[in-house]
Amino acid sequence: MKYQEAYRESLENPESFWGRAAEELVWDRKWDKVLEFSNPPFYKWFKGGMLNTCFNAVDYHVQQGRGDQVAVIYDSPVTNTIQKITYSQLQDRVARIAGFLQKLGVAKGHTVLIYMPMIPEALMSMLACARLGAIHSVVFGGFASRELAIRIDDAKPKVILSASCGIEVQRVIPYKPLLDEAIDIADHKPETCVILQRPQAKAELKQTRDLEWADLEGKAEPVGCVSVEATDPLYILYTSGTTGKPKGVVRDNGGHAVALKWSMKHIYGIEPGDVYWAASDVGWVVGHSYIVYGPLLMGATTIVYEGKPVGTPDPGAFWRLISQHGVKALFTAPTAIRAIKREDPKGEYLRKYDISSFDTLFLAGERLDPDTYYWASELLQVPVIDHWWQTETGWAIAGNFRGLELFPTKAGSATKPMPGYNVKILDGGTAEELGPNQNGVIVVKLPLPPCNLPTLWQDDRRFVESYMSPFPGYYLTGDGGYIDEDGYVFVMGRIDDVINVAGHRLSTGGMEEVLATHPNVAECAVVGAADSLKGQVPVGFVVLKAGVSRPHDEIVGELVQMVRKEIGPIAAFKQAAVVNRLPKTRSGKVLRGTMRKIADGESYKVPSTIDDPAILEEIGSAVLTIGYGKKAN
Numbered sequence: 001m002k003y004q005e006a007y008r009e010s011l012e013n014p015e016s017f018w019g020r021a022a023e024e025l026v027w028d029r030k031w032d033k034v035l036e037f038s039n040p041p042f043y044k045w046f047k048g049g050m051l052n053t054c055f056n057a058v059d060y061h062v063q064q065g066r067g068d069q070v071a072v073i074y075d076s077p078v079t080n081t082i083q084k085i086t087y088s089q090l091q092d093r094v095a096r097i098a099g100f101l102q103k104l105g106v107a108k109g110h111t112v113l114i115y116m117p118m119i120p121e122a123l124m125s126m127l128a129c130a131r132l133g134a135i136h137s138v139v140f141g142g143f144a145s146r147e148l149a150i151r152i153d154d155a156k157p158k159v160i161l162s163a164s165c166g167i168e169v170q171r172v173i174p175y176k177p178l179l180d181e182a183i184d185i186a187d188h189k190p191e192t193c194v195i196l197q198r199p200q201a202k203a204e205l206k207q208t209r210d211l212e213w214a215d216l217e218g219k220a221e222p223v224g225c226v227s228v229e230a231t232d233p234l235y236i237l238y239t240s241g242t243t244g245k246p247k248g249v250v251r252d253n254g255g256h257a258v259a260l261k262w263s264m265k266h267i268y269g270i271e272p273g274d275v276y277w278a279a280s281d282v283g284w285v286v287g288h289s290y291i292v293y294g295p296l297l298m299g300a301t302t303i304v305y306e307g308k309p310v311g312t313p314d315p316g317a318f319w320r321l322i323s324q325h326g327v328k329a330l331f332t333a334p335t336a337i338r339a340i341k342r343e344d345p346k347g348e349y350l351r352k353y354d355i356s357s358f359d360t361l362f363l364a365g366e367r368l369d370p371d372t373y374y375w376a377s378e379l380l381q382v383p384v385i386d387h388w389w390q391t392e393t394g395w396a397i398a399g400n401f402r403g404l405e406l407f408p409t410k411a412g413s414a415t416k417p418m419p420g421y422n423v424k425i426l427d428g429g430t431a432e433e434l435g436p437n438q439n440g441v442i443v444v445k446l447p448l449p450p451c452n453l454p455t456l457w458q459d460d461r462r463f464v465e466s467y468m469s470p471f472p473g474y475y476l477t478g479d480g481g482y483i484d485e486d487g488y489v490f491v492m493g494r495i496d497d498v499i500n501v502a503g504h505r506l507s508t509g510g511m512e513e514v515l516a517t518h519p520n521v522a523e524c525a526v527v528g529a530a531d532s533l534k535g536q537v538p539v540g541f542v543v544l545k546a547g548v549s550r551p552h553d554e555i556v557g558e559l560v561q562m563v564r565k566e567i568g569p570i571a572a573f574k575q576a577a578v579v580n581r582l583p584k585t586r587s588g589k590v591l592r593g594t595m596r597k598i599a600d601g602e603s604y605k606v607p608s609t610i611d612d613p614a615i616l617e618e619i620g621s622a623v624l625t626i627g628y629g630k631k632a633n
């Protein structure tokens with residue numbers, strides 16, 4: 001089947017298209033209905049079906065006689081370790097971890113929070129929860145205590161699984177103090193924290209609440225897989241919305257497994273036994289879908305990389321891994337390629353390695369800018385595929401296909417809509433559908449395909465308000481862009497207050513909430529400014545309270561530290577300017593869109609609703625003083 005036929009069938013007859021895809025999995029009970037859409041905007045995939053995601057990702061391959069195949073390669077330049085774990089070994093360890101979780105009282109439907117660095121136990125923890133039918137919620141290690149506390153209060157985990165430390169390029173980051181502080185801040189208190197001690201920094205354990213991972217796993221009995229409903233939640237993954245309260249995206253078991261297995265073959269061109277590497281982190285959706293579940297559901301070998309594209313030890317790190325482990329497809333963010341390009345513009349490090357196994361480079365997390373696309377294509381001489389997706393969707397909305405059909409690339413475009421996604425461009429004001437090449441709001445006509453969020457964790461209302469009610473009958477992606485005359489999708493950026501910093505999704509609203517708590521700050525706004533390495537970086541504008549005469553540098557330094565402490569280093573909030581006023585409409589709305597254009601050095605129209613146009617000039621010079629306002633290249 002080629003793309004056109006697959007796409008048409010997926011929209012006209014989703015039941016037959018996804019029903020066939022679902023046959024690739026092992027079900028304990030077959031579904032009654034492929035798609036239930038009688039209560040829009042809610043949709044349910046594979047209702048009545050029962051399965052276990054961990055069984056399909058691990059035990060099934062052992063049963064099929066592939067127990068000796070390597071399932072996970074842990075490659076950690078920061079600890080000088082390479083470890084290979086077969087499917088049989090993975091099954092044994094996951095079953096034991098599930099065993100100790102069960103002893104701690106974790107059962108189907110309970111939540112478990114995972115706060116871990118990029119080590120194999122992070123994957124094993126996720127799979128162990130899936131094995132028990134428990135719901136995991138992984139929190140990225142770069143988030144600080146307050147962010148962790150918000151997630152603890154929302155997910156209310158019975159148990160937290162963590163490690164004593166993470167390792168960044170130059171430093172060891174003790175996780176336990178961050179975890180302790182988060183639990184102190186949170187109203188909800190987990191019954192138990194299980195801590196994996198790493199030799200780089202041992203953690204002090206609190207009596208009665210904290211237990212040593214090694215003790216528990218050493219004594220644990222392996223347990224089997226618990227059958228769950230296809231519609232039962234597999235995990236909650238928090239993602240940035242427009243406020244400081246993140247959205248708890250829920251993923252179901254059935255639709256998730258079906259779409260991911262389909263995607264491995266048709267998008268990524270991966271078969272059982274192939275080596276597939278997503279250089280991301282298990283804390284992000286890319287990590288969930290394509291470090292853990294996708295490759296393992298397919299019976300491929302996945303890589304857990306504890307390192308960076310540069311500095312661990314050099315910009316040849318990615319090429320070393322591809323060569324050493326025979327990687328067929330690499331998936332990373334454009335920012336990682338830009339980091340390599342910056343340190344090794346001529347690609348000299350590549351010459352040291354034989355990368356003949358390498359077949360395709362996949363990029364996502366932010367728009368693939370044409371310069372990076374051309375540089376990577378010329379250097380690597382393999383297809384470079386941009387694909388567009390979100391935490392909410394769990395897999396690509398638009399992209400190109402290594403398995404199904406490879407389309408010629410148009411630089412700057414994420415190529416074609418994926419099967420199941422009826423992508424449309426609407427006028428944001430009138431909600432009318434726009435024609436080719438007209439810029440508007442990108443939406444997807446309901447129902448969304450399998451794997452997409454069925455709701456937000458215990459918050460149907462926010463789910464409907466955020467995504468479904470702005471344009472009834474459609475899912476609002478939050479991105480803007482256009483579709484050209486050949487049906488190629490161009491995603492140009494967010495239309496809300498979400499920004500993408502080095503492929504990490506962050507809320508400017510969340511940062512504003514932090515800045516507003518500074519005692520000297522009267523008003524503030526944070527916008528994303530174009531950055532040649534990270535794509536975007538947050539830039540703050542603050543108005544001080546009357547009578548504050550402290551040096552501005554001092555205040556800005558405090559603001560930077562506050563965001564680092566409250567949200568985490570990952571926010572990369574390093575710049576703020578003190579201004580006399582913020583540009584506003586006559587009704588008092590801050591003109592963030594115009595400020596963003598000024599910060600990007602783009603031309604802008606003075607909005608007709610502005611109360612005082614002169615303020616824009618002040619913003620322009622403040623932006624230049626802190627090093628932005630000239631177009632990033």
Ligand code: COA
Pocket residue numbers: 140141142143166168169173279280281284286308309310332333335336339364365501502503504533568569570571572
């Ligand atoms: N735990 C604790 N701190 C972390 C962390 C973690 N898991 N991950 C990052 N940080 C810290 C970094 O040490 C850095 O701290 P600093 O301000 O003290 O230097 C800060 O958070 C920002 O990190 P990062 O965004 O990684 O920037 P960087 O300058 O260290 O590296 C890149 C830049 C481009 C190399 C890096 O961002 C990268 O590899 N990006 C790929 C992104 C990616 O894979 N995204 C997933 C979507 S596909």
Ligand code: AMP
Pocket residue numbers: 239285363364365366367368386387388389390391392414477478479491492493494500503504505
């Ligand atoms: P996240 O939920 O962290 O995966 O971030 C999703 C957001 O990242 C999307 O809404 C887009 O704004 C952006 N994004 C991800 N992939 C792409 C891409 N290929 N092209 C353009 N934007 C992208």
